[in-house]
Amino acid sequence: MHDLRTAAFIAYKSILKGNKSTFILLIFILSLSFLNMMFISGILNGLENLFYRTIINTYASDVAVNPQEKPELKQFILNQNEVQAEIQSIPGVIATTRRYSLAGSISFDKDKNGQFKNVSGAIIGIDPTQEQKVLTLNNLIISGHYLSDTDSDQILLSSALAGGYGIPAPSDLGGARVGDKVQITYSNGVMKTYTIKGIYNDAIGIFETFITAREAESVLNVYNSASQILVKTDIDHTPITTYQKRIQQLQSNLKIQTYLDLLGSFKSFLDALNLISVIVSAISVLVAAITIFVIIYVNAINKRKQIGILKAIGIRQTIIIWSYIFQSLFYALFGVIIGSFIVFLIITPLLNKYPINVEFGYLYLVHNPITIIGGIISMFLAGLLAGYLPARIVARQNIIKAIWG
Amino acid sequence: MITVKNLKKTYPGKVPTPALKGLSFIVQSGEFIALTGRSGSGKSTLLHQLGLLDNPTEGNIMIDQTDVLALSDTKKTFYRLTSLGYVFQEYALVAEFTALENVLLPAMALGNHNDQKERAKELLSLVGLEERLNYYPNELSGGQQQRVAIARALINHPKILFADEPTANLDTASSKTVLDIFLKLNKEEKLTIIMVTHEPDYAKLAQRNIELLDGLIIKDKKQ
Ligand SMILES: Nc1ncnc2c1ncn2[C@@H]1O[C@H](COP(=O)(O)OP(=O)(O)O)[C@@H](O)[C@H]1O
Ligand SMILES: [Mg+2]
Numbered sequence: 001m002h003d004l005r006t007a008a009f010i011a012y013k014s015i016l017k018g019n020k021s022t023f024i025l026l027i028f029i030l031s032l033s034f035l036n037m038m039f040i041s042g043i044l045n046g047l048e049n050l051f052y053r054t055i056i057n058t059y060a061s062d063v064a065v066n067p068q069e070k071p072e073l074k075q076f077i078l079n080q081n082e083v084q085a086e087i088q089s090i091p092g093v094i095a096t097t098r099r100y101s102l103a104g105s106i107s108f109d110k111d112k113n114g115q116f117k118n119v120s121g122a123i124i125g126i127d128p129t130q131e132q133k134v135l136t137l138n139n140l141i142i143s144g145h146y147l148s149d150t151d152s153d154q155i156l157l158s159s160a161l162a163g164g165y166g167i168p169a170p171s172d173l174g175g176a177r178v179g180d181k182v183q184i185t186y187s188n189g190v191m192k193t194y195t196i197k198g199i200y201n202d203a204i205g206i207f208e209t210f211i212t213a214r215e216a217e218s219v220l221n222v223y224n225s226a227s228q229i230l231v232k233t234d235i236d237h238t239p240i241t242t243y244q245k246r247i248q249q250l251q252s253n254l255k256i257q258t259y260l261d262l263l264g265s266f267k268s269f270l271d272a273l274n275l276i277s278v279i280v281s282a283i284s285v286l287v288a289a290i291t292i293f294v295i296i297y298v299n300a301i302n303k304r305k306q307i308g309i310l311k312a313i314g315i316r317q318t319i320i321i322w323s324y325i326f327q328s329l330f331y332a333l334f335g336v337i338i339g340s341f342i343v344f345l346i347i348t349p350l351l352n353k354y355p356i357n358v359e360f361g362y363l364y365l366v367h368n369p370i371t372i373i374g375g376i377i378s379m380f381l382a383g384l385l386a387g388y389l390p391a392r393i394v395a396r397q398n399i400i401k402a403i404w405g
Numbered sequence: 406m407i408t409v410k411n412l413k414k415t416y417p418g419k420v421p422t423p424a425l426k427g428l429s430f431i432v433q434s435g436e437f438i439a440l441t442g443r444s445g446s447g448k449s450t451l452l453h454q455l456g457l458l459d460n461p462t463e464g465n466i467m468i469d470q471t472d473v474l475a476l477s478d479t480k481k482t483f484y485r486l487t488s489l490g491y492v493f494q495e496y497a498l499v500a501e502f503t504a505l506e507n508v509l510l511p512a513m514a515l516g517n518h519n520d521q522k523e524r525a526k527e528l529l530s531l532v533g534l535e536e537r538l539n540y541y542p543n544e545l546s547g548g549q550q551q552r553v554a555i556a557r558a559l560i561n562h563p564k565i566l567f568a569d570e571p572t573a574n575l576d577t578a579s580s581k582t583v584l585d586i587f588l589k590l591n592k593e594e595k596l597t598i599i600m601v602t603h604e605p606d607y608a609k610l611a612q613r614n615i616e617l618l619d620g621l622i623i624k625d626k627k628q
Contacts, residue, residue: 002516009513010499017501017541309497312458313557314486315514316479399458403493 006315007322014327018299023331026295030335030379031342033288037281037375038343042365044277048270049366050358052259055266057136059206060259061230063243068253076225083251084229090246092234095133098226100125100216104186106161106209108173117174119161123184123209125216134232137200137210144178144198147212154197155182156210162199169207184209190219203360281375288335289382292328297390300324304394308402311395321391328387332379343367407432407455407565407597412464414450414620424450425461426620432599434564437591439608440601442617448601449569451617455599456489456567457481469564486511490558492568497554498542504529504549505538508556521560528556532586548579555586559596566590568600572607584610 015023056062065087067074077083077098084096105120128147132138137156138146142165147156159165163172176182178196185191194211217223233243240258248256263270300307307320348365355362394402409432414425424447432438440448453459455466457473466473468488476484485491498507505525512521529535532552542550551571558566568587572580584607590596600611608614609628616624 002513002518005518006510006513010501013499013501013506306499309493310499310510311482312456312485312491312493313511314482314484314489314561315510316482319514400453 003316003319004322007319008326010319010323011326011330014323015330022295022299026291026331027334027338029291030288030331031338033284033291034336034339034375034379035342035347037284037378038339038367038372039347039365040280040284041277041371041375042343042348042367043363044273045366045368045371046364047358048273050361050363051266051270052263054204054360055263056259058140058204059135060262061134062233062235062240062259063231063247064257064259064262065229065231065247065251066255066257067227069255076222076227077229077254078225080226080229081224083226083254086250087229087231087247090243090250092238092243094232094234095130096229096231097127097130097134098213099131099228099230100213100220100225101227102186102216102219104184106173106182106184108176108180108182110174110176110180117163117172119169119171119173119207121161121207121209123186123211123216125211125213125219127213134230140200140202141198142201144196146198147210149212150214151197151212152215152218153192153194154211155184155194156198156200157182157196158202158207158209159199160202160205161207161209162196165199165201167202167205169205186219188220192219201360277371281371281378285378285382288332288379289386292331292383292386293390296324296328296387297393300390300394304397304402307395308397308399311399312403317395320395321388324391324395325384325387328383329380332383336376336379406434406467406469408465408467409455410465412451412454412461412466414447414454414459414461424620425454427464428620428622430615430622430625432565432597434597435591435595436613437587437598437611438600438613438615439611440599440615440617441603441605441608442623444603446617447620448617450620452567452569452599452601455565456491457485486514487561488564490561490563490566492551492554492558492566492571494570494573495547498550498557500542503539503541504534504545504553504556507542507553508560511557512560515561517561525556525560528559529553531589532556533582546579548575548582551575551579551583552586555583559590563596565597565599568598570601570603573603580604580607 065077065083067077080098084098087093087096102123102125104123105118107116107118109116126147127149129149142159147154157176160167160169161172162176164175173182176196178199180196181193182196183191183193231243231247233240240260244256244258310320311317351365355364410429412425412428416422416424428451440451442448454461461474473481473484499510502510508525508528509518509521512518512525526535526538529538532555534549534552537545537549545553572583575583587598587600588610591598602608613627614624615622
């Protein structure tokens with residue numbers, strides 16, 4: 001115990017009376033390392049977060065209710081009005097909406113010369129008013145207008161499929177614009193002409209074309225059905241799986257999925273983000289560790305004579321090593337404090353106020369406790385190791401060599 | 406009492422250097438010994454072996470019935486801390502510590518920090534530095550630093566004080582002060598002192614003079 005006290009005292013005095021510019025340089029590099037680590041992981045977390053938000057808001061919603069799969073596969077949810085009403089009665093459910101999924105190919109003759117461009121893809125029938133309460137499609141209109149419940153020969157087109165908006169798609173219509181007429185041939189053979197009422201910003205590339213549910217019913221020749229019911233919930237207070245279970249209890253034969261189940265195709269993208277975050281953090285920690293190591297080592301080498309004398313007068317090697325560990329832990333602590341100050345009190349609030357505008361939304365720094373604690377722990381581990389190793393190398397030297405050699 | 410038997414030290418190397426070639430002698434408690442001899446005769450080497458700073462090649466050292474060479478490294482370190490005192494030629498103080506903190510350091514390592522504060526102050530006034538307690542080494546003259554080192558060597562009540570040319574870097578007046586302190590400690594505290602010196606005048610102040618040449622004792626006389 002008094003060994004540690006003695007070591008702490010030596011460390012304290014060494015820092016207090018030691019070289020000020022070395023100290024400042026060290027703290028500067030360490031706080032930059034920590035800042036870098038927190039900033040990068042914050043940005044990547046923010047990106048991931050934005051991604052989830054975007055997917056939930058524009059595409060997946062929180063919970064999706066699908067038609068029965070077992071014992072026999074059904075195409076539609078029947079009596080969708082009642083199903084929606086039942087789901088809406090669950091506390092915490094904010095809104096629901098239904099959708100019809102159709103497939104078809106869209107053709108457009110831009111120059112009216114018989115040269116048609118074709119794209120094929122999903123055609124979705126929506127209840128525009130209800131849809132707005134669950135997803136944000138209505139906010140993404142970049143040209144023209146959103147659909148109304150009673151529209152029948154109007155569509156909303158993806159900017160990627162329209163072409164000319166700078167968003168890549170496997171193929172597009174070569175520059176279709178609001179007011180243009182396009183032809184849709186549905187997979188059941190029905191063929192109709194529509195006017196483009198609006199074009200939405202399809203930054204994440206869902207490539208869906210929207211018609212009203214009413215129109216979909218006339219194409220499919222069905223009534224009061226749905227291919228899917230989307231549910232918006234209050235997930236800040238109740239976990240998503242709880243809603244999934246409750247809805248499943250009410251609708252035991254339907255298939256209930258959460259947005260997490262739909263993330264499959266983006267999983268590798270999110271995994272890549274996490275990997276980048278881990279790599280960048282590891283490099284930051286490594287840089288910090290090497291910095292502390294070099295400075296402590298140089299410092300210890302400069303003091304080998306003094307270390308020899310300390311050993312000669314009977315100060316144990318462990319005390320000497322601990323004094324260096326304390327010093328480097330202190331540097332790490334200082335770096336973390338200053339780095340945290342810059343990230344959490346300056347950069348994060350600043351970015352909250354002026355978020356970075358990326359194609360599909362606004363990017364904020366998002367920190368989660370795990371990355372913060374992980375960052376702090378790795379800084380301290382780096383400090384521990386970077387203080388221990390050089391001190392051990394120097395303190396283990398033979399006394400005679402250390403003092404006179 | 407220190408009993409040295411057939412002490413040999415050969416420094417390894419391409420050409421091994423035999424620095425001590427088999428020394429035997431006995432030091433009684435309370436003796437003040439001046440160790441003299443030409444440069445390279447083995448004085449420092451002998452002091453290092455006696456002070457447990459190095460391991461001799463052969464031979465035996467008993468200090469008060471303890472076979473000190475048989476102790477483990479950790480026990481040797483503890484023995485140095487509790488029973489031996491050192492004064493080196495130079496650079497002996499911790500630069501970041503005040504005079505008082507330097508003196509207290511060995512006590513702190515024993516866990517006696519608070520009880521020993523008064524003693525540390527007394528020791529510093531014994532060496533005439535009661536006015537300089539909170540000065541840092543770079544604010545003290547060479548002689549003053551050496552006196553702090555003496556006070557530090559004494560804090561844990563050592564049995565033996567070793568000094569390797571303690572006055573080599575000091576002017577005459579400072580050297581005189583340091584020697585006076587040694588004489589006083591030897592006389593009043595009955596402290597055993599072994600001091601290496603070049604100066605015949607200083608050697609004469611000790612009760613006994615051991616002279617080395619080429620790793621052997623060529624003279625050992627009481628004076
Ligand atoms: N660390 C060492 N390695 C090799 N030879 C050494 C070492 N220290 C001293 N010597 C040699 O041992 C001999 C005795 O040296 P030393 O004890 O320092 O003499 P003194 O203190 O009397 O001047 C000298 O020849 C010296 O060169
Ligand atoms: Mg010498």
